[in-house]
Amino acid sequence: MSFPTLPQSDYNTSNSLFQQATSTLQxxxxxxxxxxxxxxxxxxxASSAAAAPPTQLSTKALAITSCATGGAHPPPLMGSAIxxxxxxxxxxxxxxxxxRxxxxxxxxxxxxxCIWEVIYEASAPSERTHSFTSSVTGTE
Structure with a gap:
C-alpha cells in the first residue's frame, strides 16, 4: 500500500498554517x-486583608464585619445552619x-x-443539609 505524498509547495503551506494556529495567543x-x-x-x-479591623458584631443591625479568626475553623460548607x-x-x-x-x-x-471551637457530642443529630433549621434553647 502506498500513501500519496504532498508536493513540497503544499507541505510548506500546510506547515505554515500549523505554525500560525499554534502560535502564542494575542x-x-x-x-x-x-x-x-x-x-x-x-x-x-491582599493589602486590605492584612490590615483588617477586629470583628464587630451588631445584632441590632444584623451586621458583622470580618477579620481573621483562629482555632479549629469549619471547612467550606454549603447548606449549613448558623x-x-x-x-x-x-x-x-x-x-x-x-x-459533597x-x-x-x-x-x-x-x-x-474570634476563636472557633469544635463541639464533639456523642448525641449529635445525623448529617444533614438544606431544608432544616437550628434553634438554641437554654442559656449555656
Whole structure:
C-alpha cells in the first residue's frame, strides 16, 4: 500500500498554517486592561486583608464585619445552619463539604475573641443539609 505524498509547495503551506494556529495567543487591548484590573483588585484585597479591623458584631443591625479568626475553623460548607446565641457565639451545624459528603460537625465562633471551637457530642443529630433549621434553647 502506498500513501500519496504532498508536493513540497503544499507541505510548506500546510506547515505554515500549523505554525500560525499554534502560535502564542494575542490578547486584545480590552482583554489586557481587564487582566490588569483584576491584578490590581487582587493586590488591593491582599493589602486590605492584612490590615483588617477586629470583628464587630451588631445584632441590632444584623451586621458583622470580618477579620481573621483562629482555632479549629469549619471547612467550606454549603447548606449549613448558623445561629447566633446570647449575642456572643455563632453556632454552625451540618452542611455539605466540598467533596459533597454531608456532615454533622458543630462549630462555635466566639464573636468577642474570634476563636472557633469544635463541639464533639456523642448525641449529635445525623448529617444533614438544606431544608432544616437550628434553634438554641437554654442559656449555656
Amino acid at each position: 490578547f486584545t487591548q480590552q482583554q489586557q486592561q481587564h487582566h490588569q484590573l483584576q491584578q490590581r483588585q487582587e493586590q488591593e484585597r 445561629v447566633l446565641a446570647n449575642d456572643s457565639a455563632l453556632h454552625c451545624f451540618g452542611g455539605r463539604l466540598e467533596n 459528603e454531608l456532615t454533622n460537625c458543630h462549630y462555635v465562633l466566639d464573636v468577642e475573641t
